[in-house]
Amino acid sequence: MYSTLGVTGRPNVDWCESHKVETIRTNVVGTLTLADVCREKGLILINYATGCIFEYDSDHQLGSGLGFKEEDTPNFTGSFYSKTKAMVEELLKNYDNVCTLRVRMPISSDLSNPRNFITKISRYEKVVNIPNSMTILDELLPISIEMAKRNLTGIYNFTNPGCVSHNEVLELYREYIDSTFTWKNFNLEEQAKVIIAPRSNNELDTTKLKTEFPELLSIKESLVKFVFEPNRKTPVAA
Numbered sequence: 001m002y003s004t005l006g007v008t009g010r011p012n013v014d015w016c017e018s019h020k021v022e023t024i025r026t027n028v029v030g031t032l033t034l035a036d037v038c039r040e041k042g043l044i045l046i047n048y049a050t051g052c053i054f055e056y057d058s059d060h061q062l063g064s065g066l067g068f069k070e071e072d073t074p075n076f077t078g079s080f081y082s083k084t085k086a087m088v089e090e091l092l093k094n095y096d097n098v099c100t101l102r103v104r105m106p107i108s109s110d111l112s113n114p115r116n117f118i119t120k121i122s123r124y125e126k127v128v129n130i131p132n133s134m135t136i137l138d139e140l141l142p143i144s145i146e147m148a149k150r151n152l153t154g155i156y157n158f159t160n161p162g163c164v165s166h167n168e169v170l171e172l173y174r175e176y177i178d179s180t181f182t183w184k185n186f187n188l189e190e191q192a193k194v195i196i197a198p199r200s201n202n203e204l205d206t207t208k209l210k211t212e213f214p215e216l217l218s219i220k221e222s223l224v225k226f227v228f229e230p231n232r233k234t235p236v237a238a
């Protein structure tokens with residue numbers, strides 16, 4: 001059984017701050033119930049969860065290349081959304097039939113989808129610029145099907161190896177999609193004035209997933225191969 005069950009909030013995760021019971025109902029009660037019913041029925045649950053339960057800290061500094069591992073305890077509960085997701089991940093560890101996939105900043109080749117991370121940040125008035133682990137769905141969703149076939153359970157950091165920053169993504173957007181594209185940056189303090197809950201920024205260690213799937217591309221290679229090349233609108237440089 002596969003599940004993408006979860007509330008992330010509309011228009012964004014700030015919604016969860018003012019709808020706590022609804023957020024618990026889906027992200028905790030719903031997810032646990034599903035895991036429990038699957039266990040009763042002898043089914044493995046492939047649970048598309050989140051890696052937004054970590055933030056850079058002194059042992060995992062931005063740019064250090066030291067990512068959070070599967071066994072690390074979540075250190076980011078700054079938003080109610082992340083808090084529910086961290087709590088449910090902890091409880092799900094007790095279910096031997098669950099495969100928890102920590103997805104981050106999902107990107108797909110469908111640039112018309114407003115939920116696509118690239119589409120989202122290309123429409124923001126101002127954007128922060130922080131390296132993060134991200135998930136290229138075109139590459140990783142087929143891998144999750146294969147994980148089910150292999151009966152894998154437990155926690156997996158479900159991102160491409162390495163990090164990419166907002167500006168690096170937007171530079172690729174300008175190179176491949178719209179050569180006239182421009183954007184403005186702002187810093188975390190300025191961002192804090194236009195959002196309610198803090199956001200998670202982190203790097204996840206992908207050694208476990210890469211060991212199982214050695215062909216897994218780095219985030220930058222995957223972005224170009226699965227997203228930007230198939231969508232190219234600008235002429236190829238001579």
Ligand SMILES: NC(=O)c1ccc[n+]([C@@H]2O[C@H](COP(=O)([O-])OP(=O)(O)OC[C@H]3O[C@@H](n4cnc5c(N)ncnc54)[C@H](OP(=O)(O)O)[C@@H]3O)[C@@H](O)[C@H]2O)c1
Pocket residue numbers: 004005006007008025026030048049050051052103104105106115
């Ligand atoms: N989007 C992100 O940036 C992001 C990043 C990392 C991880 N994730 C995780 O990935 C998963 C999918 O996220 P998404 O962005 O695809 O969210 P989404 O578009 O809002 O989809 C969530 C799904 O959950 C279902 N759902 C919500 N509440 C439900 C309930 N009470 N009972 C039954 N079904 C319910 C929704 O059904 P309906 O369509 O019928 O409402 C929908 O199919 C979530 O667990 C999320 O936490 C998302």
